[in-house]
Amino acid sequence: MTERIREFLRNRREDGPCLVVDLDVVRDNYAKFARALPDTRVFYAVKANPAPEVLGLLAKLGSCFDTASVVEMELALAAGATPDRISFGNTIKKERDVVRALELGVRLFAVDCEAEVDKIVRAAEATGSDDVRVFCRILCDGAGAEWPLSRKFGCAPEMAVEVLEHAWRQGLDAYGVSFHVGSQQRDTEAWDQALASAAAIFHDCAERGIRLSMVNLGGGFPTKYLKSVPAVEAYGQSIFQALSRHFGNRIPETIIEPGRGMVGNAGVIEAEVVLVSKKSRDADEIRWVYLDIGKFGGLAETMDESIRYPIRTAHDGGEMAPCVLAGPTCDSADVLYEKTPYDLPVSLSIGDKVFIEGAGAYTTTYAAVAFNGFPPLKSYVI
Amino acid sequence: MTERIREFLRNRREDGPCLVVDLDVVRDNYAKFARALPDTRVFYAVKANPAPEVLGLLAKLGSCFDTASVVEMELALAAGATPDRISFGNTIKKERDVVRALELGVRLFAVDCEAEVDKIVRAAEATGSDDVRVFCRILCDGAGAEWPLSRKFGCAPEMAVEVLEHAWRQGLDAYGVSFHVGSQQRDTEAWDQALASAAAIFHDCAERGIRLSMVNLGGGFPTKYLKSVPAVEAYGQSIFQALSRHFGNRIPETIIEPGRGMVGNAGVIEAEVVLVSKKSRDADEIRWVYLDIGKFGGLAETMDESIRYPIRTAHDGGEMAPCVLAGPTCDSADVLYEKTPYDLPVSLSIGDKVFIEGAGAYTTTYAAVAFNGFPPLKSYVI
Numbered sequence: 021m022t023e024r025i026r027e028f029l030r031n032r033r034e035d036g037p038c039l040v041v042d043l044d045v046v047r048d049n050y051a052k053f054a055r056a057l058p059d060t061r062v063f064y065a066v067k068a069n070p071a072p073e074v075l076g077l078l079a080k081l082g083s084c085f086d087t088a089s090v091v092e093m094e095l096a097l098a099a100g101a102t103p104d105r106i107s108f109g110n111t112i113k114k115e116r117d118v119v120r121a122l123e124l125g126v127r128l129f130a131v132d133c134e135a136e137v138d139k140i141v142r143a144a145e146a147t148g149s150d151d152v153r154v155f156c157r158i159l160c161d162g163a164g165a166e167w168p169l170s171r172k173f174g175c176a177p178e179m180a181v182e183v184l185e186h187a188w189r190q191g192l193d194a195y196g197v198s199f200h201v202g203s204q205q206r207d208t209e210a211w212d213q214a215l216a217s218a219a220a221i222f223h224d225c226a227e228r229g230i231r232l233s234m235v236n237l238g239g240g241f242p243t244k245y246l247k248s249v250p251a252v253e254a255y256g257q258s259i260f261q262a263l264s265r266h267f268g269n270r271i272p273e274t275i276i277e278p279g280r281g282m283v284g285n286a287g288v289i290e291a292e293v294v295l296v297s298k299k300s301r302d303a304d305e306i307r308w309v310y311l312d313i314g315k316f317g318g319l320a321e322t323m324d325e326s327i328r329y330p331i332r333t334a335h336d337g338g339e340m341a342p343c344v345l346a347g348p349t350c351d352s353a354d355v356l357y358e359k360t361p362y363d364l365p366v367s368l369s370i371g372d373k374v375f376i377e378g379a380g381a382y383t384t385t386y387a388a389v390a391f392n393g394f395p396p397l398k399s400y401v402i
Numbered sequence: 403m404t405e406r407i408r409e410f411l412r413n414r415r416e417d418g419p420c421l422v423v424d425l426d427v428v429r430d431n432y433a434k435f436a437r438a439l440p441d442t443r444v445f446y447a448v449k450a451n452p453a454p455e456v457l458g459l460l461a462k463l464g465s466c467f468d469t470a471s472v473v474e475m476e477l478a479l480a481a482g483a484t485p486d487r488i489s490f491g492n493t494i495k496k497e498r499d500v501v502r503a504l505e506l507g508v509r510l511f512a513v514d515c516e517a518e519v520d521k522i523v524r525a526a527e528a529t530g531s532d533d534v535r536v537f538c539r540i541l542c543d544g545a546g547a548e549w550p551l552s553r554k555f556g557c558a559p560e561m562a563v564e565v566l567e568h569a570w571r572q573g574l575d576a577y578g579v580s581f582h583v584g585s586q587q588r589d590t591e592a593w594d595q596a597l598a599s600a601a602a603i604f605h606d607c608a609e610r611g612i613r614l615s616m617v618n619l620g621g622g623f624p625t626k627y628l629k630s631v632p633a634v635e636a637y638g639q640s641i642f643q644a645l646s647r648h649f650g651n652r653i654p655e656t657i658i659e660p661g662r663g664m665v666g667n668a669g670v671i672e673a674e675v676v677l678v679s680k681k682s683r684d685a686d687e688i689r690w691v692y693l694d695i696g697k698f699g700g701l702a703e704t705m706d707e708s709i710r711y712p713i714r715t716a717h718d719g720g721e722m723a724p725c726v727l728a729g730p731t732c733d734s735a736d737v738l739y740e741k742t743p744y745d746l747p748v749s750l751s752i753g754d755k756v757f758i759e760g761a762g763a764y765t766t767t768y769a770a771v772a773f774n775g776f777p778p779l780k781s782y783v784i
Contacts (some may be wrong), residue, residue: 091775133679176682297515300558350470393473396771
């Protein structure tokens with residue numbers, strides 16, 4: 021919670037939960053990434069928070085943009101990014117969206133199979149686009165990450181060599197390799213194994229006459245929730261050491277795709293306690309606290325209780341007790357923390373405000389459009 | 403899939419997934435509920451699908467409406483319902499929303515604790531509202547339901563007696579008891595135990611001089627997904643028998659709140675295969691099929707793979723093989739079926755249309771507002 025956010029909320033008059041993002045924190049985060057990884061280009065993961073003010077600031081600071089869809093590309097362009105600073109990082113693309121991306125001038129694409137390469141080849145032909153670069157995403161186990169990483173994106177490293185050769189044979193620029201170590205990754209060493217795989221792919225491709233240029237180190241950089249996390253500098257050092265270990269003195273061009281790490285700690289959600297109650301008269305019965313925001317109103321990342329947000333109240337410092345924390349909808353699944361109850365002040369009452377910290381990433385756009393008639397999360401960028 | 407939906411989709415030209423709801427099916431479902439439970443009033447659970455055309459049809463047919471928020475009340479009123487046909491069924495309400503509901507003329511409220519009763523008492527005083535009815539929701543274990551029912555709503559039956567007495571002592575009409583046996587409830591006997599509890603509460607209240615009038619039997623009525631489900635008639639018989647068993651010849655007024663059972667089978671989502679791929683060259687490697695709709699685009703109820711939708715394709719009848727089915731976003735959690743893979747035709751290819759049946763409930767409004775830049779699910783009611 022920054023003083024600017026506190027001041028903004030003090031003057032706010034509207035009803036309902038809202039997110040407030042402080043651009044000073046985003047600016048500071050960008051500077052930290054740039055310092056920690058000085059030879060690495062930053063591609064901000066637009067999906068984390070696509071607010072125009074956030075994109076505009078980052079464009080001005082020199083950031084590039086990792087986009088998941090044509091809409092996100094258009095947002096980045098509108099914010100002042102040039103197309104050479106935009107990647108289409110989604111491995112699952114409609115061919116007509118690849119065409120649209122090429123028409124917008126975007127030339128950097130993620131793939132993880134030959135079918136996806138073929139779409140890009142056809143789209144490049146259809147649009148007469150040259151110098152189209154593809155990087156192949158490889159699977160990564162995601163150990164140490166707090167947000168589950170499935171096998172959804174990427175292919176086995178052996179297959180990546182074939183995918184890249186397939187692209188190269190058809191006239192695309194086989195540009196490099198990408199991976200993702202898992203979101204909210206708390207282990208600074210998590211990049212080591214994936215970089216070993218990447219180096220092996222560089223080697224195997226070279227043997228086939230294909231010179232790769234780039235390693236996309238993905239995202240995964242954490243933001244502080246309840247537990248403390250290593251500083252960006254520690255990630256930078258660990259990554260640089262792993263790059264040296266596996267690539268020797270031929271370190272490739274690198275990019276990172278921070279999303280959560282760039283905007284997570286810049287945002288605070290103000291919400292309201294709607295109800296505090298118990299389910300029975302039993303003295304041991306746990307208290308339920310219901311907020312006016314829940315899993316469908318922006319806190320989707322509480323799914324499986326993965327992300328535990330810090331929650332501040334005006335009663336902090338007083339006696340604390342565990343509670344089950346839930347959202348306001350009539351959906352029984354709209355419970356935030358139950359398996360591991362959440363400690364909140366005993367004196368917390370109906371109508372009190374609560375401040376959910378670290379909420380700058382993956383909240384506004386995750387919100388349901390109108391579930392139970394509740395509007396999506398309001399957002400203010402200051 | 404009805405002929406009307408098939409015809410509509412044949413002529414559709416827009417890009418992107420969409421839901422099409424056939425009002426004839428909704429009309430038919432309403433008639434079945436009315437026949438199966440002739441002495442029970444239907445309160446349609448607006449949250450299942452608040453499309454104005456659906457609400458308008460049901461209002462015309464004589465349905466009442468169970469609403470979760472003031473916005474849903476306004477939708478029901480706009481569709482032609484009078485306020486005496488609307489309940490505020492959410493046990494988690496802001497006091498200012500209770501005030502608003504009373505101002506709109508709504509007089510029937512769900513509660514599950516004394517703090518919620520107190521809000522209604524104060525709001526009734528503030529608005530000068532008479533004849534305000536409350537029913538107390540009790541906990542129910544939800545065994546047999548496919549969508550998980552948490553302890554989020556309701557209180558222990560012993561406590562319900564005190565909550566109702568508390569309401570009565572403060573001048574509210576202690577109107578009855580409600581419960582919910584769990585959504586997509588496939589056991590027609592699931593109402594029995596809850597009705598035994600309800601009858602005990604009627605008895606205990608009567609001993610305190612409070613005459614309850616109504617049992618709200620909740621929702622839970624299933625729609626057909628992959629597995630077949632009992633007919634509404636079977637539920638009606640089982641519920642009537644349980645009512646007779648526990649209330650003898652003094653059967654109370656009853657209401658039901660079908661949502662999924664009213665609109666689920668009326669809707670079909672048309673989606674597109676964006677990618678079919680494998681993660682390695684291993685012959686045993688499972689196929690991944692990626693659609694242009696996923697967990698954040700309307701299929702939120704695939705959470706924990708709870709709801710398994712029937713999916714039709716133009717290749718049905720040919721050889722089938724299991725696949726992992728996933729959505730189009732860059733979120734690793736956007737996977738529909740993986741723990742239990744889904745059988746789809748081997749010849750299913752990129753660009754093919756798929757038809758997701760039983761998608762009329764809990765899809766459109768669950769969709770994220772703009773996650774990854776993807777727009778919310780389009781909806782057509784025909």
